Amino acid sequence: MATFDDDDDDDFGLDDEEYNSEESKRDLQRENDRVDNLPVMKKAREIFDIVDSLVELIDDEDAFIAHYRSMLFEDASIICAKIAGAxxxxxxxxxMENAVLIRIHARNLLAQTSGLKMLGFKDVRYLQVLRDAIEEFRLLFIEWVNGFDKSNDISDNWGNLFR
Structure with missing residues (x-):
């Protein structure tokens, strides 16, 4: 049985000069800028900012409502991360795997707004602001996913789930 050696100095065929070149750094920055400027990512970041403001209004004295703070943050954070991953x-x-996870976490946010309202969260108008942003995100998400290139794929031996 082979063992994993994390001290392996494998550089994947790149020499240090090639790996750290200014051109590589510029390419990486351009790619980061491209992803950051996608409409779906901009809206996801807006949702995160709304969640960030919303959780400040959650009262720590009510344990049921306070529990929503971490769930809201987690879902909003994962949406941004999965867009970058996709x-x-x-x-x-x-x-498509990332898109499915994004959809799940966006729908979780919607469910949490209903839960907060049901538990008596006082500032319900902010819940509607979040719901409206998620609806705008949903429309951008559909457009974004429709742009995925189905021909750019390889078999992973897990079946044709997304074809």
Whole structure:
């Protein structure tokens, strides 16, 4: 049985000069800027900012309502991370896996707004602001996913779930 050696100095065929070149750094920055400027990412960041403001209004004295703070943050954070992952993965099946997770976490946020309202959260108008932003995100999300290139994929031996 082979063992993993984390001290391996494998550089994946890149020499230090090539790996740390200014051109590589510029390429990475351009890619980061491209992802950051996607309409779906901009809206996801807006949702995160709304959640960030919303959780400040959650009263710590009510344990049921206070529990929502971490759930809201987690879902909003994961949406942004999975958009970046989908853009970085490029293969259709990987992009779709990330898209499914994004959808789940966006829908969780919607469910949490209903839960907060049901538990008597006082500032319900802020819940509607979040719901409206998620609806705008949903429309951008559909457009973004429809742009995925189905022909750019390889078999992963897990079946054709997304074809």
């Amino acid at each position: 853009e970085g993965g490029d293969l259709y099946s990987l992009r």
